[in-house]
Amino acid sequence: MPSTITIAQNSSHPLTVNRLGYGTMRLTGPEVWGEPANRSEALQILRTAIESGVNFIDTADYYGEDVTNRLIREALYPYSADLVICTKVGATRRPDKSWVPFNTPENLRTSIDNNLRTLGQEQIQLVHLRLMGYEGVSLEEQLGAMFEMQREGKILHVGLSNVTRAELEVGLKLGPIATVENMYSYAQRTTLTHAHGHNPGGEEVLDLCEQHGIALIPFFSLLHALPKQLDNITEIARRHNATPAQINLAWLLHHSPWLLPIPGTSSLAHLRENLAAADICLSAEDMTYLG
Known part of the structure; x- marks a missing residue:
């Protein structure tokens, strides 16, 4: 199991990071809004x-709003040379805490400038375009704006988030896609439909990512991963003296070398528990048993 992954490996500016990152969304207050408790x-x-060796951090200016970006800057600036901070654009929040598209070319530019300002950066190394529907703004227009800002030097690499297989195929024809960020876990591998829409699953695009050397970044890999009755993962956890959540992360790391999990938490103890999952070695028999 490789311990690192190289993002945009065929570009002139590849980024090599350790294969367990950290997602900051849960550092905010309730409903991903406001300051942390x-x-x-x-x-x-x-x-x-x-x-502890994490050098890939995922954030967005609509977490909070702007809470996680400000926390990152306060805690970590000036940033170490090997740290990759990845952000997302394409959405915003209303005062009622709803999530809405913010994806016109003008909106996307506003978001990028805001991320640059709040993070204290001159260039963002990796930005995911979060797909929230189109509403008169096509995927081609949205990605076109992203690639324009890449040419201007505001963005180093462009990725896609919450993307279907068909959307990824379109994106690949429009320009270099460095990463994909989709919901993915041991128990939630395909599209999850819920009251607020749907989240395409990682399994639907994994083979395409592998073919093109695209890192796939699973999100919500803990939140939706662990129905209590998953006997297989519970048994493997018992064998390894681990928690089911740790086995879920270990499964992702072993399932494909192109997966870069970013488990988030607001607890220091849970952070250490999550990071320990990288040291769990699942055998071929374990992986077969998990299915």
Whole structure:
């Protein structure tokens, strides 16, 4: 099981990172809104993650709003040379805490400039275009704006988030797609439909990502992963003296070398537990048993 992954490996500016990152969404207040309940612990989580070898952090300016970006800057600036901070654009929040598209070319430029300002960067190394529907703005227009800002130097690499297989195929024809960020876990591999829409699953695009050397970044890999009755993962956890959540992360790391999990937490203890999953070695028999 490789311990690192190289993003945009065929580009002139590849980024090699350790294969367990950290997603910051849960550092915010309830419903991904407002300041964290324990600001000092939130800052310590970010510092401990970096001290423990994490060098890939996922954020968005609509987390909070702007809460996680400000926490990252306060905790980690000036940034170490090997740290990759990945953000997302294409959405925003309303005062009622709803999530809505913010994806016209003008919207996307506003979001990129805001991320640059709040993170204190001159260039963002990796930006995911979060697909939230089109509403008169085509995928071609959205990605065109992203690639334009890439040519301007505001963005180093462009990725797609919440993307179907058909959308990824279109994206690949429009320009270099460095990464995909989709919901993916041991128990949730295909599209999840819910009251607010749908989240395409990682399994639907994994083979395409592997063919094109695209890192697939699973999100919500803990939140939706672990119905209590998953006997197989519970048994493997028992054999390895681990938690089911840790086995879920270990399964992702073993399932494909192109997976880069980013488990998030607002607890320092849970952060350490998640990071320990990278040390779990699942045998071929374990993986077969998990299915």
